[in-house]
Amino acid sequence: MTSLAISFCGSMLAGTGSPPAGDTGKHIARIAAGAVGDLKQGIAAGSSAAFNDLHALAHEEGVSVNANATFALAQRFLLSLPHNLPSPALALDDDGEIALDWRGGTDRVMTMTLRADGRLTYACRLAPLRRRHGTDLYNDEVPPEVMRCIQQVAGTS
Amino acid sequence: MKFLRRLCAVFSRSPAPPERSIPGLSGSTLAPTYVRGGSDVARFVFEARDLMADGKPKSRAFKPDLHPDLRRFEVSICGLFGVSDERMWYLGRTIRLKEGKRAIASLNLATDHVAEVGLQCEPAPDPPDFEEHGVVVGWPSDPDAKSSRLDLQAELAARVHQTFRPDQK
Numbered sequence: 001m002t003s004l005a006i007s008f009c010g011s012m013l014a015g016t017g018s019p020p021a022g023d024t025g026k027h028i029a030r031i032a033a034g035a036v037g038d039l040k041q042g043i044a045a046g047s048s049a050a051f052n053d054l055h056a057l058a059h060e061e062g063v064s065v066n067a068n069a070t071f072a073l074a075q076r077f078l079l080s081l082p083h084n085l086p087s088p089a090l091a092l093d094d095d096g097e098i099a100l101d102w103r104g105g106t107d108r109v110m111t112m113t114l115r116a117d118g119r120l121t122y123a124c125r126l127a128p129l130r131r132r133h134g135t136d137l138y139n140d141e142v143p144p145e146v147m148r149c150i151q152q153v154a155g156t157s
Numbered sequence: 158m159k160f161l162r163r164l165c166a167v168f169s170r171s172p173a174p175p176e177r178s179i180p181g182l183s184g185s186t187l188a189p190t191y192v193r194g195g196s197d198v199a200r201f202v203f204e205a206r207d208l209m210a211d212g213k214p215k216s217r218a219f220k221p222d223l224h225p226d227l228r229r230f231e232v233s234i235c236g237l238f239g240v241s242d243e244r245m246w247y248l249g250r251t252i253r254l255k256e257g258k259r260a261i262a263s264l265n266l267a268t269d270h271v272a273e274v275g276l277q278c279e280p281a282p283d284p285p286d287f288e289e290h291g292v293v294v295g296w297p298s299d300p301d302a303k304s305s306r307l308d309l310q311a312e313l314a315a316r317v318h319q320t321f322r323p324d325q326k
Contacts, residue, residue, distance in 0.1 A: 057206075091206035091217060101215045107315040111216035111307055123216065123307035125315050128273075133308035 018139045029140075033066060033075055050078050050087035057090050057098075069116040073138070074098040077114060080142050086154050097121075102153050110153035112146065114138060124149035191236030192278050192291035194268050198234040200317075201249050201260040214264050214317050216310040221296045227282065230296035230306065234278065236289045237265070246323055248287055265319040274312045 018025065054074060058065045065071040074090070077100075088100035097113040104110075112122035120143065123133035136143040142150075151157035192198060200218060202208060207218040221230035235248055249260030268278045271293055281290040293313075297305040 089206075089209050089215065091204075091215070093217065093220070099215070099217055101209065101217070103209050103211075103213050103215075109216060109311040109315050111311050111314075113303075113307070121304045121307060123304060123311045125308070125311040128312070131308055131312065133304040133311075135304050 029076065030066065030072065033072055033079075050090065051075070053087070053090050054078065057092060061092055070096060070098055070114065073116060073118065074100070074114055076140060077138055077142070080140060081150075084156055085150060102150055104153045104155050108153045108155075110149050120146065122146055122149065124153060126152055191238050191240060191289040192234070192268070192280050193236070193238050194272070196236070196238040197265050197267055198236055198271070198278055198291060198293075199245060200232065200234050200264040200266065201252070202262040202264060203253055203258040203260055205261060208262060208320075212262070212320055212322075214262075214314045214320065216307060216314045218264060219293075219310040219313040221293070221306060221310075223300075224282075229294060229298055232293040232296075233281070234266075234291045234293055235263075235287075236278075236280070236291045240289055244289075248289065249323065252287060260323065262323075263321045264317045265321065266313065266317055270316045270318075271313065274309055274316070276309060276313075 021029075054071065055065055058068065058071050063071060065075055078088075086102065088102050091099045091101070093099050093113055097115045099111065099113045101112075102110040107125070107127070109125040110122070112120055114120055118138045120136045120138045121134075122136070123131070125131050132145070132149060134145070136146060148157065202214070202218055207215055209215060219232050221232045223229070224231050235245060237245065245263065246260070249263060253259070271278050276293050276295040278291055278293055281292050296309065
């Protein structure tokens with residue numbers, strides 16, 4: 001059920017947050033994110049750890065996930081991740097960006113931050129001489145390079 | 158009670174090392190040797206969200222701050238050369254007490270590993286708020302170079318060789 005909901009909504013929402021979709025697209029994305037949020041709250045906590053953590057983080061910061069642009073974007077990002085990936089650990093940076101972290105093995109690290117306008121900054125460390133970092137745009141689809149990094153760090157590729 | 162705390166602080170203070178030149182360190186050539194090549198430094202963690210659920214450090218535990226006067230990015234550390242565990246935890250408990258924060262973990266790194274990453278450990282600019290205070294410098298200074306700094310943060314997080322909790326002996 002969880003994976004179906006994620007895949008279905010992930011593809012349906014693709015592009016709705018992009019500038020060409022305009023205010024209508026953003027409105028639809030907001031409604032859909034709210035609906036999916038309600039669905040997520042109705043399922044077992046263990047299968048929605050990242051969503052629960054996102055809501056916990058929002059609660060700590062005194063905001064609502066759907067009312068805050070960065071949190072809403074982070075929720076959409078979590079929805080667009082394949083369900084076989086481990087949940088990221090979340091935090092809010094001083095500059096208002098949401099940080100997502102994965103660690104694999106003893107020294108594999110993937111860290112990324114998401115800004116309200118979709119700017120995604122990431123750094124991936126697989127070994128001392130296997131490091132990548134960069135900036136990309138999240139537009140309801142995880143950039144392929146970022147996805148590869150997460151999969152390699154998590155050991156699912 | 159205050160008297161006992163002061164007494165405890167006096168006895169747990171690290172013995173002052175002789176001033177000497179420090180190979181491998183930038184900055185002053187006559188600096189305290191608490192931060193020196195070939196030894197460890199500790200990064201205190203004050204926020205639970207700087208650690209993964211399994212206790213491993215996140216990259217954000219090494220997020221550098223822009224020094225308002227020097228206009229350079231720095232990460233505060235505690236030099237560990239000749240510093241006892243008691244003194245280290247005394248600092249961890251007290252250095253941010255005004256903000257109501259106590260260290261929940263100490264991430265230990267070798268200064269040589271920091272140098273391998275391309276960063277430098279050096280004593281904190283004068284006047285340091287505590288003698289063992291050091292800083293990691295050498296971060297890309299362009300405010301827009303966030304991903305470059307994130308890359309170095311991830312590298313430091315991966316190279317932490319020991320994570321201690323205050324209740325560990």
